[in-house]
Amino acid sequence: MGIEIERKFLVKHDIWQQQAKPAGTVMRQGYVVNETGKTIRLRITDTKAYITFKSGTQGISRAEFEYEIPVADATELFDLFVESGIEKTRYNITYQDKIWEVDVFSGDNQGLIVAEIELDTENEKFELPPWAGPEVSDDEHYYNSSLSVTPFQKW
Amino acid sequence: MGIEIERKFLVKHDIWQQQAKPAGTVMRQGYVVNETGKTIRLRITDTKAYITFKSGTQGISRAEFEYEIPVADATELFDLFVESGIEKTRYNITYQDKIWEVDVFSGDNQGLIVAEIELDTENEKFELPPWAGPEVSDDEHYYNSSLSVTPFQKW
Numbered sequence: 001m002g003i004e005i006e007r008k009f010l011v012k013h014d015i016w017q018q019q020a021k022p023a024g025t026v027m028r029q030g031y032v033v034n035e036t037g038k039t040i041r042l043r044i045t046d047t048k049a050y051i052t053f054k055s056g057t058q059g060i061s062r063a064e065f066e067y068e069i070p071v072a073d074a075t076e077l078f079d080l081f082v083e084s085g086i087e088k089t090r091y092n093i094t095y096q097d098k099i100w101e102v103d104v105f106s107g108d109n110q111g112l113i114v115a116e117i118e119l120d121t122e123n124e125k126f127e128l129p130p131w132a133g134p135e136v137s138d139d140e141h142y143y144n145s146s147l148s149v150t151p152f153q154k155w
Numbered sequence: 156m157g158i159e160i161e162r163k164f165l166v167k168h169d170i171w172q173q174q175a176k177p178a179g180t181v182m183r184q185g186y187v188v189n190e191t192g193k194t195i196r197l198r199i200t201d202t203k204a205y206i207t208f209k210s211g212t213q214g215i216s217r218a219e220f221e222y223e224i225p226v227a228d229a230t231e232l233f234d235l236f237v238e239s240g241i242e243k244t245r246y247n248i249t250y251q252d253k254i255w256e257v258d259v260f261s262g263d264n265q266g267l268i269v270a271e272i273e274l275d276t277e278n279e280k281f282e283l284p285p286w287a288g289p290e291v292s293d294d295e296h297y298y299n300s301s302l303s304v305t306p307f308q309k310w
Binding site: 032033038040051053055056063065067069073076077080081 | 187188193195206208210211218220222224228231232235236
């Protein structure tokens with residue numbers, strides 16, 4: 001079990017567009033269980049797949065249990081067990097020695113770009129990249145699990 | 156993914172008691188998802204733990220996806236995600252070159268003993284051991300997932 005401590009920011013599209021970017025990873029995520037404070041997620045990329053249990057939200061921390069599973073299994077499980085999903089392309093951007101995960105959503109969440117930074121402690125300090133906009137860590141609308149049910153384009 | 160083909164029988168207690176038995180394995184199972192034709196199960200023994208997805212029932216066959224996970228994780232996940240569970244001791248008994256899994260339930264299912272045989276095809280022939288009673292393969296009351304919600308002692 002790990003504790004996940006994350007802060008999340010909207011991304012300023014105009015500055016992000018001009019940013020040099022590494023290759024992104026297309027990922028599909030589906031929720032097998034999607035309740036407040038309790039999710040089971042399947043994540044599938046071209047080459048890897050994971051089943052992830054997340055529990056509880058206390059501030060910006062959550063308990064997380066993640067297991068890699070075969071992509072072929074995950075694809076079948078997706079069809080059999082997933083009720084709602086999202087698609088996005090993830091870019092890992094290093095800024096001031098920290099890795100930011102920038103998610104460019106597609107499908108029903110097209111138009112939404114968010115950036116996350118994973119921290120070791122809740123009070124850890126870090127520098128904001130120039131393309132980082134308002135913080136939305138506490139806004140449940142931006143949870144991937146919420147976006148799978150109420151996508152950005154329907155807000 | 157595997158296909159699980161299983162037949163299940165009640166056990167004649169009087170004959171079973173006289174039977175020579177190997178050491179049993181105490182197992183705790185809990186259901187994270189427990190819907191008709193769709194279950195996610197945690198199974199924990201002293202030394203091993205598994206997360207298992209089962210989907211669909213067509214006759215006696217089911218799609219099954221099983222992953223071993225650390226016992227410590229499973230114990231935490233059990234507390235966080237499980238809504239209903241069962242406890243039993245499992246004995247693996249070889250009879251006529253086939254392995255039978257005999258489950259002696261405890262807790263709220265005390266008094267119930269069932270035996271399962273896993274087959275390669277639905278029509279595979281096998282010999283019934285002397286302690287095997289009536290077949291209950293098709294009776295949903297005997298599904299472990301059902302027993303976790305409506306235990307034997309409340310029937």
